[in-house]
Amino acid sequence: MELLINLFVNGLSTGMLIFLLAAGLTLIFGLMSVLNFAHGGLFVWGAFSAVWVYATTGSFMLSILGAVVTGVVLGFVTEKIIITPVYGNHVQQILITLGFMLVLTEMIKVVFGPNQLAAKVPPYLDGSWEVGDVILIKYRMFIILIGFAVFGVIQFILKRTKVGLIVRAGVLNKEMVQALGINIKQVFLFTFIAGAALASLGGALMAPYSGVVYAEMGLEFGILAFIVVVIGGMGSLPGSLLAAILVGLAGSFMAYYVPALSLAVNMILMALVLIFRPQGLFAAKG
Amino acid sequence: MSKVLSLNKSIYLIIALALLIFPFVSDSRTWTILLTQIFIFAILAMSYDLLLGYTGIVSFGHAMFFGIGAYTTGIMLDTFAPTLLYFVLSIAVGFILAAVVSFFVGILTLRLKSHYFAMLTLALSGLFLVAAEKWRSLTYGNDGFTFRAPEIFQDRLVFYLLSLGCLIAVFIFLKRFVSSPMGHVLISVRENENRTASLGFNTLHYKVIASVAAGVIASLAGSLYAVSLRFVNTSVMTMDITLDALLMTIIGGVGTLVGPILGAGVIELAQHYLSGLARDYPIFERWIILFGILYIIAVIFFPRGIVGGIQRVFAKLSGKKVKAARPIKKSVVKS
Amino acid sequence: DGSGSGGSGDDDTVKVGVLASLTGALESYGKQTQRGFELGLEYATDGTMEVAGKKIEVVFEDTETKPEVAVQKATKLLEEDEVDFLVGSSSSGDTLAVLPLAEEYEKIMLVEPAVADSITGEEFNKYIFRTARNSSQDAVAGAAAIAGEGVKIATFAPDYSFGWDGVAAFKEAAEELGAEIVLEEFADPAATDFTSNLQKVIEADPDYLFIVWAGANSPWNQIADMKLQEKGIKISTGAPDIPALSIMEPLVGMEGFSVYYHTLPDNEINDWLVEEHKARYDGEVPDLFTPGGMTAAIAIVDALKKSEGSVDADELIGIMEGMSFETPKGTMTFRPEDHQALQTMYSITLEEQEGVDYPVPVLVKELSPEDTEPPILNNP
Amino acid sequence: MALLETKNLTIQFGGHTAVDHVSFSLPEKEFKSVIGPNGAGKTTFFNLLSGELKPTEGEVYYKGKSLNKVSAVERTRRGIGRSFQITNVFPNLTVFENVRLAVQSKEKVRYPFWKSTRSYHGLAEKTHELLEQVLLDNKAHMIAAQLSHGEKRKLEIAMLLALDTEVLLLDEPTAGMSLEEVPAILNVIRSIKDQGDKTILLIEHKMDMILDLSDSIMVLFNGQLLADGTPEDIMQNETVQQAYLGGYEDGKSVRNA
């Protein structure tokens, strides 16, 4: 029983982390339909800036804030220069965002140096509680909380405002939305910035989790985020949450019970979901 | 119209001849190897374009076919004998394997559309990658293995000519293929699949055919690649290969056959020269940034790829369009 | 243009082509090799950059950690620069892809720092000499550090060749020393979460957990989180390079082994290396693969001295087989059978040190080249 | 003998029955119009006939054989062709290429992959002929996406005619076409009718056109077949007058606004 709880809790927290990473992509790819291969780059920048801020100021909260600011700034620049010319054109999006991904990754090395950096958990989140044989790692509990909080906030915004609706309408027919008096460019810009900030936040929270940040982590995790968004159903935030948790739990349980397949677990999961539920777990509504 | 075409044809012919003669006038084997590499990736990129550009299928798993070819050839030359016969046989076996796999992948297009299909191919090729890593008795894991190439390919010139020959053959085949009735139906599938079906074409057939043709050609590229390196490891199955094919196609011009060839050339040469720049001028240590900027600039200035850009320039020069500001003739009907 | 003939057009120079990952994930390894090689040449030629009356020229090429680029660049080095030696490379894949070229062009290739056993095993050819240690040597050193009669050990490694090779070799060495391997755990190297694997380790309850790991994404944090050490499971692994050491704080106190850390060897060459490196690179100390680069340079210069400047490969092979030479890690010897350099390794513990912001490998015991001699694997 | 027949044809979307137990028969060479309010199920009925949709209940018979297990593609090949209410063309191909594809299908040039399409001379000729017929020949080389709305409608008709099927299902072929062009298209349709070898089912809201062309009219209401009869009968029908025409005929108010 303890074993199951351990596997479950760890899988859940990993899933939450993956969700934080994928939440931004749910906005950018799922809602806005932008194939943003540079998403991982935004994520790495968040991770590095958080590590840097933490090292300089010693404040974990400031480091998270720093990452979000980085995300906002980068999101703004990315949308204006990279994304604006290619809305609605997936083929061009692939090329330009992959190019930008190279730039982002390599710029990390220019700014922060070529080496991996250690990322530390703040003392008050360090360590774990032991309840019988169940080990509850504090930082993971924190991640689970943050994950649900972020989910709640975005879901609230999407439900309570028309932003989600407008973005989906804008993707379907940009001209018509404008003709209804909505500045769709601005809505897209803000949505993209929000997505980028979420990616950065994901990076910042990921860093202490794995204890290390390195420039190449972007593409690896970027693809994972795509997997989650697609499994969940494009543009559905609850879908992404569910998919991320599924990925986390599958990884956790497979590594324990069927280690031979654990290399393939994400791919198998995605293949199964797509074959049996071609539209992903949730349809994009609300 | 036909004049333009014959102009095109003669340009192709001249370039093909120049490439044919090239190794005999230049003794730079670096160039021979670089060009061989370009030819191989051009074949891969063309096969990808058949999917993306002509049939409108986005695949993130093209590397699996490349990998099938590379591993088949590597394993057969290694386990049997490094002879021409086994080389040819291995290509044939690669074809069969790639055809079978791509057939089933093609059938999946029935159920899955656009992003979802793309992600499924990503998953499938991911599984192939894991298989290549895990089936060590056959693949030696991700370190891979070296093997001997047939004696005759020891001379890189011969291999250069073989690759060039394959490139030309594939180009001619695909050129005819895409301008044939079958090719035109492929394009219509890309444009509007439902309407194609309601015109009485069984679109699944076409998508499967395109998938198989692309898979088989990619496998050929993989076989050549393996022999060019005399080495195979799991890198042939990775996303990087798919992305290379994708980028070459897009940079060159989606939906054109010359595009992927040019794209392969541009990317390989840019990589070669930019990394050379880093060697000679330490300030270019981070040449990858320039490389990334190249992609960005390409999209901004050549949104339809190099070929699209060239076509535009020609259209402008010939000035036909400008005059035809309003291509309208009155057709008043008396009733 | 024949391949095996006289080498450089210019008879008064010897050219060396160095292949390394100068960009990408393995960039820091590549840079270490590069610096080490430059320093090594200077050291071995007393700063003249000449040997036996010939000037030495070096060309570095970036493989980008892609086999096809490695082959391209190697061919360029062999053809255009007409190098007499190849050195490299940072990844085993790149190196394996280049091996046949050394044979085809009949040029000596010094493998540094690629680690795959197969380089001096199944894929060996006579032109290949390796100054780097191989996976088996790592494993033997690792076993020497912790294995003993009745010791229960679990292993944990990434689920690909590097991990499997490492574990297999470790198992053999450890069992020879009387230890018992109670669990072999492999994990997806790109995984975000290793706790399930660690959970199994906890259940197996070994005395030691021996970890073979490479790459930035690592399980250290989670080992601490899961309180393995508190549960009486001692951790052991190879000490990586300094940037990677900086993330190993959770493992302070562990017993393991090291290929190189600048304070471990005690000899003049190493002293020179540390001094020069600091002087030249802003106070930085040489790292994991810097001495390897240097060693490759020294091996080449020594061999050329003995051949009196001849770069004829067959002659050089004759000289180099069995050749002993002095390196920052003490005396190394190319074993005649598989051309693997036998070398000193170090048993260490990781300790915190004043003024150093990462855990430092502290010497427990030197493992002599004979102690860590790996099995010969290139038998037909 | 009835060429096309349905028995209890029914389809439901969620809880909504769009076509509700419709049984009708269409004799060979008849020209029948389908009318009914918006959302009555006319287009859906077509979709069921052409195989785009599968019925939840009921059968479609063509030449006496059930079509229920026959795919849309195969139905087209057997002789049921259709046009679409919402223009449905190949946007990035030229007008010529759009029509040529349909001609290709008709001529069964479907799978050759070696000879250039250009070398099939018949295709081009036939294509131009059709374009002339719908007054689009002067736009043959324009990209379909650049056509005005009315022009796209004409292209739609040309593609249907190209298929040269025995049964033609026309879904509001003249919607959005200018007053000037409607008669021209009408002429095309009339001449097809006059040739006498086609069986035609037409959906339209333009009553004068329907009355002018039809041999018979069927009326759909809330998915059900309300009436099927001669134009005279239908115009007498109380419900049709009330709920469909509502006192208006092509916007001409009988009641006056």
Place this chain on the structure above:
Amino acid sequence: MANLLEMRDVHTFIGEYHILQGVNFTAPKGQVSVLLGRNGAGKTTTLKTIMGLHPAKSGAVLFEGQPIEKLPTHKIAKSGLGYVPEDQGIFSTLTVEENIRVAMLDQSDATAKRVDYVLTLFPDLKKFWKKDGGNLSGGQKQMLSMARAFVQDSRLLLIDEPSKGLAPVVIGTVIEAIHELKKQSTIVLVEQNFRMASIVGDTFTLIDDGRTVHTGEMGYLVENEEMKRKYLGIG
């Protein structure tokens, strides 16, 4: 009588094609102005130029005397223009409700009232409130498109072929609605159904080949057989 909208010698290019080659057009306040012309004449392009979707290259577009030809589309719309495009512009994967909600720029009672009003006009929409816009019938889409524009309190409504695909009885409804809307708004109509155009239209503008060829009172055109035959093919 003031002109709410005025176009002066407007030229518009789409890509490199010169589509509008001098359009002059006025929409007198409180009236229904009808744009007429054959297929491809440039009617739709004229509306799109007003909306800024195909911005004018030269010439002026004045709305309440203010030039709007340089403004972005959303600002033009916000300044009081509503648009019913000829292809209906339905957001296909959004429900009917969501389609309407996108158009509701505020939560005010006035807006809510107008929503209620359009639902009495087109009760079908209420029936399919939660259905995807893309699954509606052709006529229902047309209704939704109009409803969406009517929900906004526009001073000028641009409506491109409203009668297309509508059952006769619904055309009647639309005619009545237009009479109703005329009380608050000015309306520009593109209409192929000449009978409808002649019933609701106050003035007409004939466009041919991208140019304005005639403008006048509707009654004039109804009488003028010659002009109808020449430009509209009626007769």
